[in-house]
Amino acid sequence: TFADLRRPSPTFADLRRLSPTFAxxxxxxPPHTSPQALLGFNATISHLDSHSVKVSRTxxxxxxxxxxxxxxxxxxxFSDGDISARGNLHVTVKVRFPETLxxxxxxWAEQALPPDAE
Numbered sequence: 001t002f003a004d005l006r007r008p009s010p011t012f013a014d015l016r017r018l019s020p021t022f023a024x025x026x027x028x029x030p031p032h033t034s035p036q037a038l039l040g041f042n043a044t045i046s047h048l049d050s051h052s053v054k055v056s057r058t059x060x061x062x063x064x065x066x067x068x069x070x071x072x073x074x075x076x077x078f079s080d081g082d083i084s085a086r087g088n089l090h091v092t093v094k095v096r097f098p099e100t101l102x103x104x105x106x107x108w109a110e111q112a113l114p115p116d117a118e
Contacts, residue, residue, distance in 0.1 A: 037061045037095040045091065047072065055091055063095040 040058040047053050053072050061067075073087030101109065 034095065034097050037063070037093075047089070053089065057093075061093050061095070063093070065093045067091045067093060 069089040072089035076085040
């Protein structure tokens with residue numbers, strides 16, 4: 001199930017009909033920058049019901065990488081009006097790259113980063 005948080009969100013019931021165990025969110029916040037993608041990040045996103053969910057990564061994160069957060073997905077079932085358990089939440093990470101690089105940064109990157117392996 002995919003919910004684009006930049007548009008009006010469907011209800012949990014609407015999403016549950018599509019997929020009973022997980023939700024997939026694309027956060028409306030700005031994409032992570034290149035340094036965060038290389039070094040790691042801590043972020044907070046707003047879930048469909050508006051509660052905050054912390055997302056973090058260490059090391060390299062690729063553009064469009066999926067991060068799975070256990071227990072933050074769609075409700076699996078209800079008992080007396082309470083959610084009994086939740087599936088997993090899948091978050092797609094967007095990475096913003098700079099439009100241009102200064103000569104200094106380009107030189108550093110050429111020395112510090114390995115060439116493409118084929």
